[in-house]
Amino acid sequence: MSNWLLPENLADILPAEARRIEEMRRRLLDLFRTYGFELVAPPLVEYLSSLLPESAMVSDLNLRTCKLVDQLSGRTLGVRADMTPQVARIDAHLLNREGVARLCYCGSVLHARPRGLLSDREQLQIGAEIYGHEGVEADIEIIQLALESIEHAGVTGAMLDLNHPGVFHAIVQADPALVPLSDEAGNLLAAKDAAGLKELAARSGISATSLDALLALTGLYGQSEVLLRARDTLPDVPGMRAALDELEVLIQALPAYEFTIDLADMGSSFGYHSGATFSIYAQGWHDALVKGGRYDGLGAAYGRSRPATGFSFDLRKLSSGLASAARTRAIRAPWGRDPELVRIVRELRRAGEVVIQVLPGQSHSLDEFDVDREIQHRDGAWQVLPLA
Incomplete structure (x- = not known):
């Protein structure tokens, strides 16, 4: 290698x-x-x-x-x-x-x-x-x-997406058979893999109520009406109502923002979030x-x-x-210790200009700079002149 x-x-x-x-x-x-x-x-x-x-x-x-x-x-x-x-x-x-x-x-x-x-x-x-x-x-x-x-x-055209891990956790905690499988179920849910969720339920003894709730989450995305559908569709288990209420409070507090809700988005954290979470998406990036x-x-x-x-x-x-x-505009300068050349180079750099001195017998390949000017000795003085 x-x-x-x-x-x-x-x-x-x-x-x-x-x-x-x-x-x-x-x-x-x-x-x-x-x-x-x-x-x-x-x-x-x-x-x-x-x-x-x-x-x-x-x-x-x-x-x-x-x-x-x-x-x-x-x-x-x-x-x-x-x-x-x-x-x-x-x-x-x-x-x-x-x-x-x-x-x-x-x-x-x-x-x-x-x-x-x-x-x-x-x-x-x-x-x-x-x-x-x-x-x-x-x-x-x-x-x-x-x-x-x-x-x-x-970045332009950013899109704000909201979720609450408490919705998923409420479903998990209501079914003892689902608790040890929460990571796997969360990954399948994030991928909206309905077939995978059904296969998980078939081999693990997850209740029909839990499976129905997980399958429902895969379709609970969209605008604010998602919360109304969630209240009608999801089981009223401990923690569910509180999580949906927290999301609603946050949405009402952000009337000037455009956002979506995706209750299946389990990819928003490393697992330590306790309340409403958000992701920001934009065109040009493959994920959040x-x-x-x-x-x-x-x-x-x-x-x-x-x-x-x-x-x-x-x-x-x-x-x-x-x-x-x-690329940043830059000035090329010859190598030399002439006091007047040294002074000009120092003053240009202090003013924020990029001045690249060419070392004797060397050429420079630059990715970052666009050299469009040069310090030349002309008419008895050092001058900054544009390059053709």
């Missing part, structure tokens, strides 16, 4: 694309700051028991977390696959504030296995979280910021661009349960669906 080959679903990012991603990161963190979000930077690796709260140990998050042994302590470490639990730990254990905390972050995460055929295992995750407020106002702010973030990055929602109580694993809501997305994925990165 050639030593330049990378593992599957991992990729290098080349100059122009890397620059665009970095500029988007800066712009978005500046946008979050205008909303009052404070930046935190948790470590890439933690003890597995800290990185994966007990509620997440059997979830999809656990399966996507790479594990290794710490040679100093002998304990198992995890390379983070999601930064939200880390930020919940910081809020609960380190900041320990009484009121609302708005925290944002950006960093690399690594998945042990990709989410899909077209998914990368390494992502540059950026997100924002609000802790300490259980009202719908925090959810509205998070959704507004998520939509403004992707618009800020140049942004995922978020409410996850009250995640901080309990770190000693302090707090209401929480937030969102995150992958900057690398966002950039991959945009038009090719624009």
Whole structure:
């Protein structure tokens, strides 16, 4: 095997694309700051028991977390696959504030296995979280910021999709035979695989009522009338009415937004969400661009349960669906130590211009820059002149 080959679903990012991603990161963190979000930077690796709260140990998050042994302590470490639990730990254990905390972050995460055929295992995750407020106002702010973030990055025609994992969980908890199969059922439901759900019921003893409810969920998508159909179709089991009521409150609080509801969309989280969730889709991306929602109580694993809501997305994925990165105008300059040449180059760079000095005897191949001017010595002085 050639030593330049990378593992599957991992990729290098080349100059122009890397620059665009970095500029988007800066712009978005500046946008979050205008909303009052404070930046935190948790470590890439933690003890597995800290990185994966007990509620997440059997979830999809656990399966996507790479594990290794710490040679100093002998304990198992995890390379983070999601930064939200880390930020919940910081809020609960380190900041320990009484009121609302708005925290944002950006960093690399690594998945042990990709989410899909077209998914990368390494992502540059950026997100924002609000802790300490259980009202719908925090959810509205998070959704507004998520939509403004992707618009800020140049995405147009975004579509907002709502769901509530409590609907599915209510069906699962009402049927003991379905509880150990919840992950498999959730995956089939997300794919709207009615035949797969029927086969699962046939071999596992799931009740007819549960199967009917799961099959009904595969068709419960559309506009706000979905909630009316859900109340008529789904069984009135514990937790069902509360979940649908929470969705209705959120929808009524967002009259200016266009959205859809998909009660079969189980792909919105790593399993820790407790309330209304949302996904943002846009043309040019094969699946959800942004995922978020409410996850009250995640901080309990770190000693302090707090209401929480937030969102995150992958900057690398966002950039991959945009038009090719624009090249930056640049100025070519000869190599030399002439004081006047050095002064001009320094002043141009301080003014924000890109000045590329050509090293002696070398040519330059540039992906990121469009060299349209040159510093030349003409009429006894150094001048910036346009190139033909």
